[in-house]
Amino acid sequence: MDLSVKYMGLNLKNPIIVGSSGLTNSVEKIQDLEKQGAAAVVLKSLFEEQIIMEQEKSFNQNDFDYPEAMDYMKAYVGDSSLNDFIKLIKEAKEAVSIPVIASINCISVGKWTEFAKKIEEAGADAMEINISLLPSDIEKTSTHNEKTYFNIIEAVKKQVNIPIAVKMSHYSAGLTHLIAQLSYTKMVDAFVLFNRYYAPDINIHDLSITSSAVLSRDGDISESLRWVALLSDKIRTPISASTGVHSGEDVVKQLLAGAKTVQVVSSIYKNGSPVIGEMLSSLEKWMEEKEYTNIEAFRGIMSYDRFNEPQAFERIQFMKYFGGFE
Numbered sequence: 001m002d003l004s005v006k007y008m009g010l011n012l013k014n015p016i017i018v019g020s021s022g023l024t025n026s027v028e029k030i031q032d033l034e035k036q037g038a039a040a041v042v043l044k045s046l047f048e049e050q051i052i053m054e055q056e057k058s059f060n061q062n063d064f065d066y067p068e069a070m071d072y073m074k075a076y077v078g079d080s081s082l083n084d085f086i087k088l089i090k091e092a093k094e095a096v097s098i099p100v101i102a103s104i105n106c107i108s109v110g111k112w113t114e115f116a117k118k119i120e121e122a123g124a125d126a127m128e129i130n131i132s133l134l135p136s137d138i139e140k141t142s143t144h145n146e147k148t149y150f151n152i153i154e155a156v157k158k159q160v161n162i163p164i165a166v167k168m169s170h171y172s173a174g175l176t177h178l179i180a181q182l183s184y185t186k187m188v189d190a191f192v193l194f195n196r197y198y199a200p201d202i203n204i205h206d207l208s209i210t211s212s213a214v215l216s217r218d219g220d221i222s223e224s225l226r227w228v229a230l231l232s233d234k235i236r237t238p239i240s241a242s243t244g245v246h247s248g249e250d251v252v253k254q255l256l257a258g259a260k261t262v263q264v265v266s267s268i269y270k271n272g273s274p275v276i277g278e279m280l281s282s283l284e285k286w287m288e289e290k291e292y293t294n295i296e297a298f299r300g301i302m303s304y305d306r307f308n309e310p311q312a313f314e315r316i317q318f319m320k321y322f323g324g325f326e
Contacts (some may be wrong), residue, residue: 001287001294002293003280004295005039005260005261005296007040007128007260007261008016008164008189008238009126010099010126010163012099014037015038015039016258016262016280017041017042017101017190017261017263018033018040018264018268018276019102019242019264020042020045021265021269023269024041024043024044024089025043025266027088027091027095031091031095031096031292033268034096036274038098038276039099041098042101042102042103043103043124044103046082046085046102046115053174063126065115068217073290079136082115086118086122089102089119089122089123089151089297090123093122093123099126099166099232101125101127102126103115104129104130104134105132106132113152113155113156113158113159114159116156116160117153117160118218119160120159120161126162126163126189127156127160127162127164128158128166129164129166129167130195131148131149131169133145133171134197135143142172142174146172148175149166150185153185153188163190164188164189164190165189165192165240166182166188167191168193168195169193169195170193170227175310176234179191179235180235183235188212189238190260191239192242193224193228193241193242194223194224194227194242195242196242196243199212202297207258216223216265217246217266218244219248220244221244221245224254225254225257228254228258228259229257229302229304230303231258232259232300233304233305234305238260240259241254241257241259241261241262243262243274246264246270247267247282248278248279248282248283248325249286250262251279251282251283252282254288255295255298256298256299256304257300257302258302259301264276264279267279
């Protein structure tokens with residue numbers, strides 16, 4: 001079976017990418033992922049928020065007699081985080097043959113975008129821009145929030161020539177329109193659907209804010225599957241499906257909906273890196289049963305525009321299926 005795909009101009013041996021996480025924060029881990037069959041890795045993100053927090057921490061711990069000292073410390077903290085990231089890129093590129101995709105997690109358009117050029121120079125094959133957008137500010141309109149995407153992408157594109165993937169937030173009143181408009185700019189080489197956010201919970205005993213489940217679960221595939229199917233025929237930009245891919249069947253589902261690749265994280269945390277090989281074996285077995293010899297032979301045949309019941313992807317009410325439940 002030919003499992004190869006082309007994603008962001010990169011030739012991948014199969015559609016499984018290990019997403020940005022602690023699984024990709026060291027050369028040793030990345031080598032193991034390659035050995036188990038991963039076609040590419042997205043490095044653990046360089047977080048803008050983390051850099052800002054570290055800068056604030058250094059400010060609180062030190063007394064500065066003059067503004068230049070504060071500026072120096074701010075630059076030092078940022079450069080230190082960047083240097084560690086650059087080191088990982090360089091060492092990973094020397095250690096493995098699969099594509100190494102850098103990841104930056106952004107909340108604003110700021111000086112950090114200047115890091116992009118250094119990331120490219122370090123040898124990253126592509127860059128994933130993880131735009132963390134939660135439209136919670138009552139003073140900001142939907143137009144203002146969506147413009148953030150364009151501003152960040154334009155700022156990064158000025159710095160680099162390598163392919164850029166945008167990891168999207170699902171928080172948008174006009175998600176299809178937004179992604180289509182971003183695609184039309186021709187500055188985006190792929191979309192990743194979707195960001196998986198920190199999910200808050202409340203401890204009713206000590207009245208504290210805690211985190212709910214960090215890892216995705218079986219069944220969490222539904223949201224990304226819906227939007228992959230709705231969008232894959234409407235834009236020419238390839239889509240990578242993220243969240244809820246736990247088995248070979250899940251890989252097949254996303255490919256049928258029109259995804260070019262899938263990103264796996266939680267299943268590896270739960271089952272270990274050999275699960276990648278299990279997913280690939282399951283994919284090959286299914287292709288053999290259906291007599292498909294390559295991915296493109298079936299990719300997207302159940303997308304919105306090509307499936308004979310496309311309205312199923314737009315249905316958001318349960319009435320048809322659960323109307324009889326009392």
